[in-house]
Amino acid sequence: MSGTWGSKIKISIFGESHGKAVGIVVDGLKPGIEIDLEYIGEQMKRRAPGRTKLSTARKEQDEFQILSGYFEGKTTGTPLCAMISNNDIRSQDYKKTSNVLRPGHADFTGNVKYCGFNDYRGGGHFSGRLTAPLVFAGALCRKILEGKGIMIGSRIKSIGKIKDKTSFEPISTNKYILQELSKDTFPVLDKGCGEKMKGSILKAREEGDSLGGVVETAVVNLPAGIGEPFFDSVESTLSHLLFSVPAVKGVEFGQGFNIAAMKGSEANDQYYISEGGSIKTYTNNNGGILGGITNGMPLIFRAAVKPTPSIAKPQKTVDIENKKNTILEISGRHDPCIVPRAVPVIEAVTALGILDLMQE
Amino acid sequence: MSGTWGSKIKISIFGESHGKAVGIVVDGLKPGIEIDLEYIGEQMKRRAPGRTKLSTARKEQDEFQILSGYFEGKTTGTPLCAMISNNDIRSQDYKKTSNVLRPGHADFTGNVKYCGFNDYRGGGHFSGRLTAPLVFAGALCRKILEGKGIMIGSRIKSIGKIKDKTSFEPISTNKYILQELSKDTFPVLDKGCGEKMKGSILKAREEGDSLGGVVETAVVNLPAGIGEPFFDSVESTLSHLLFSVPAVKGVEFGQGFNIAAMKGSEANDQYYISEGGSIKTYTNNNGGILGGITNGMPLIFRAAVKPTPSIAKPQKTVDIENKKNTILEISGRHDPCIVPRAVPVIEAVTALGILDLMQE
Amino acid sequence: MSGTWGSKIKISIFGESHGKAVGIVVDGLKPGIEIDLEYIGEQMKRRAPGRTKLSTARKEQDEFQILSGYFEGKTTGTPLCAMISNNDIRSQDYKKTSNVLRPGHADFTGNVKYCGFNDYRGGGHFSGRLTAPLVFAGALCRKILEGKGIMIGSRIKSIGKIKDKTSFEPISTNKYILQELSKDTFPVLDKGCGEKMKGSILKAREEGDSLGGVVETAVVNLPAGIGEPFFDSVESTLSHLLFSVPAVKGVEFGQGFNIAAMKGSEANDQYYISEGGSIKTYTNNNGGILGGITNGMPLIFRAAVKPTPSIAKPQKTVDIENKKNTILEISGRHDPCIVPRAVPVIEAVTALGILDLMQE
């Protein structure tokens, strides 16, 4: 079971990189929600490949077709299916490596899991292309959340060893900056640092190598009381979705791994009554979540994205057909760094998770 | 919905810290599995409070009663319910602070979520006491996994700022050491470092403060092919459960956040054919998981545990009944560091997650 | 997986007839709901054995203990567990027949399913005793529904070949009669017919035989718009639960099997605007449901309950231990007709189903 998720909003994704189409069914949306097709298109463009030198040259318009659940510009309340056809496919690039396991990819595990019957072309069902329908669904949910005043924004915190040391915390409450970030294809706070990051990506590309990075995300204006203790905690729900995004290897909320090195007296977010009368905390080390439930402070988390496994450098690997060690040099078109394209995906699954937790 | 989880093995937890009992229903166990009551008891003792100076003085025998699904020493295949009565309760310790929000705890969020109707005594349903039934169920699952040769073991990697720099990786494949660790109440690799950790915990206690830490866990002898891409990935499944454990604020697999700073050529785990003929990787930066599916290498992850929120030091907070700022000094019996007691809980939910993914 | 059900309200039942206890965890109840223990006790008494000559002589007080989720007289919003201890157990009655399959019971299928590891005593997990926790949970839900003006009531429509020909339809809208029925342990409309039914049950008992019957249930004051098309239709939801009640072999809504013999012009419920301005139908052949969704008319259904399989008459059967044909004469205490005790169970699962569909 690889493609279904959700409680109050159930999604079901399908598709392979080089199959006919990828898509998603979203069940549980309320009826009468206006769908902003332009907004969805913009979010999908942020994820789409082939736009800049920083990403793969594969060009996909990622044009979606809504097949159902949509009538006269609004949701009907019945299952909404969106489909994105696969167009710019060069399967031959992949064909020749089908027996040679690409390190860092799911070639080996997919082969074991599906007994060799999976569509291996371009990573098949494991392809990052499957995140296109996630961005579609996330953009839908995000617009619904924005209608409630809830905004999601991210910044790239690091690319490889280059870290943006600007604090995200004050920024995270600034709606205007957050909105700018949420449209950006390379959202950073320190623009100079951002240029260095881009430079390092281009350098990695030249070297036939790749880079990873860390994405930091904020959800603001969330009311207190969202989420549940234990298995439906905000952390459980969001981490479940975030780790479903290919290449994510770490997730932390608030101070995350740093909080483990703090004393209780430093880590505890102490309370006060704000001028508006609402209860706030002086710090936000818990990232807006206590006992699995939002406390009204900005929800903050970070996701670690590993470097793109497809690199041009020769790598030691195994030919599973001929059962022998071999050397692989990957050709084809690949992202030297997936992080910028991962940002809208991370935001999309965040929107999905939050709406699922909030929806009655 | 706070207490249900699972796909092939469904669990349902219940209880409050100062209610009649805490417990769990486990549905989906195969019939005829011998239950090793002694083993379960040992695992529960690792979690139980009141054993050492490092933990709270609350003494609970954590004696479980199996109410159903168990006949003539074996599972019946029908739902198994285990109940642990609450005995050593001093509700008065908590009563006086019921309106004063304890920073770092779920008092505020629980109050919002449940409109003030939740049992606030001792944290109520949010209490770490709810992890006792999780350890029960986990021990059950763990024994089943051990029957398949699969072992789970952890080490405390850091307490506060004290880090054990010993590498876990070679250790993680040593069954003997893993078994020793899995019985230990303070499992470390560098014993000297362990003593320093214990010292720092006692010092924190004296200061009326508390410490957090990082737990590193390995699952070895897992066959390749466990887990699914996307929403049922091993990372999604385990992180979902790990973030359900109170106090966990970060989870990372393999190199985790470090992998984000590596180049693709460093991060990719290159393949070779081992002497035994199986396919292995030279490194294990992906922590045994690719595309959400196990690759046969040890599964490695780390969880960040925050310092215990209950500290004796005075803290700024709010009295929600009287709607005013106030100062709180927490009395009562509390763990200066929850990390050692979190270890068996982390291992327990890991066993639950793995068995759920493996079970046909 | 035998014991979990639900979407917005999740239940998990456990227990065996002759084990320590039977019980249920109910997760998803709103906080702050007053629990009317007396009302629950009354409903459980309707199901409890040993009250009249019409039922088994096994006497169980069915006294429930609420272990969690209940604080100061109200629900907390966290999982509520209720446990009913097994007291009046005479396992020896069952012991002697453990290898001899009782016709009509689940002895054979349970043995195959659980590979012989199930607790066979008194039917074990298959026992009607497991319906006691269902009545507990149903009574809870029912009281919540009554708070919204929604009432559930049933009448015994037939016992064996004796049919009560009184029409249920006008009655079903009479709140007063419905309330009377919902307290009755042998609810009928035609009292004379009811006496004949009781007589036939006593006669069956004397003959060492048993009888079945049909229960007809109405839910009134349900708003239009409850339920969903297809897999979450009201019919799907309720039939799922009704067929989980042991001995139910048929379920029909509205005219049910009769509607198959009607013409469209007869079967269609034609619409009109009522005096109050709401839209009503002249007839109610669809039993208050169209397209899986309630239409505001009374929800009407019938459930067929088979005769109790435990009869004193000699029956041909098989000894599975010795693999030979044999003759079985069942002793022990058994209901000559389970129908009256099935009524509160049918009403309970109806309340569960309706609340799950309605709850936001």
Added chain:
Amino acid sequence: MSGTWGSKIKISIFGESHGKAVGIVVDGLKPGIEIDLEYIGEQMKRRAPGRTKLSTARKEQDEFQILSGYFEGKTTGTPLCAMISNNDIRSQDYKKTSNVLRPGHADFTGNVKYCGFNDYRGGGHFSGRLTAPLVFAGALCRKILEGKGIMIGSRIKSIGKIKDKTSFEPISTNKYILQELSKDTFPVLDKGCGEKMKGSILKAREEGDSLGGVVETAVVNLPAGIGEPFFDSVESTLSHLLFSVPAVKGVEFGQGFNIAAMKGSEANDQYYISEGGSIKTYTNNNGGILGGITNGMPLIFRAAVKPTPSIAKPQKTVDIENKKNTILEISGRHDPCIVPRAVPVIEAVTALGILDLMQE
């Protein structure tokens, strides 16, 4: 949530009668299963409209496109999406009645449920057209079951008041007859009776009226031990799916409602050891299920299908836009009797349910 179902095989249906397409995502199929496209096409033809005078004149080829999860003729093990485009649409037929509630249809309840935002054309999401993807998925599952020797077949037991009195029971074990029935578009046992049924349908059409009927289905060669007690009983699972099929108003297993009028000594299926050594029952009043679990005897059930609500005869109804009583005369193309086309749908959901219960 209207379109998702399943435990080990999860399906998600989508679409509206006059939207772009209807379709289904099937998640959880094993990899490497050969897909018999011809077989699926045949089953879909049995359901497709416009083939005979007995059905609506709307002609849909019901040509499906498999978008994913299918590679080199076999399942990949990843989600399989099939889409059926809507072609022969005459929306104007429906447009004019959009405010006038069609009795017996979901116009009213859909309007309430979706606050008027649903696509009303041709019944929208409530349309029987949504059963086309169900037949697709069912045919897939059915072929898998046939590979295990398990066969599903049905006969029309009654149309309106015309009943085929031939007993289905001996037939149900005859593989050859079952296979014939499973290809037939009007499967009956008594051919003469079948002709009378067809005649009565044509007569109803002439009268501007419609007829319902009862479908009787058998699943043979099912091993004992499929299903679970209580909420995952075979009866719960199948009735849930059967009541999801539009127009089904009653479901009964084995003797169903008749068993309620039998004595225990008549109803109990007594056991014997068959010549082959397996345990069988002399009768099959329980329809192959005891305690929710199959006993190895043929699984037998009946579903009551109501007469098509769309009839030409004038009907009293309400104009919801203008809030007044009115008279409706439905034009357009409609089935005078949906029963023959319901047969493959009933068989399809049966295959889905059985495979979900059987799959490991």
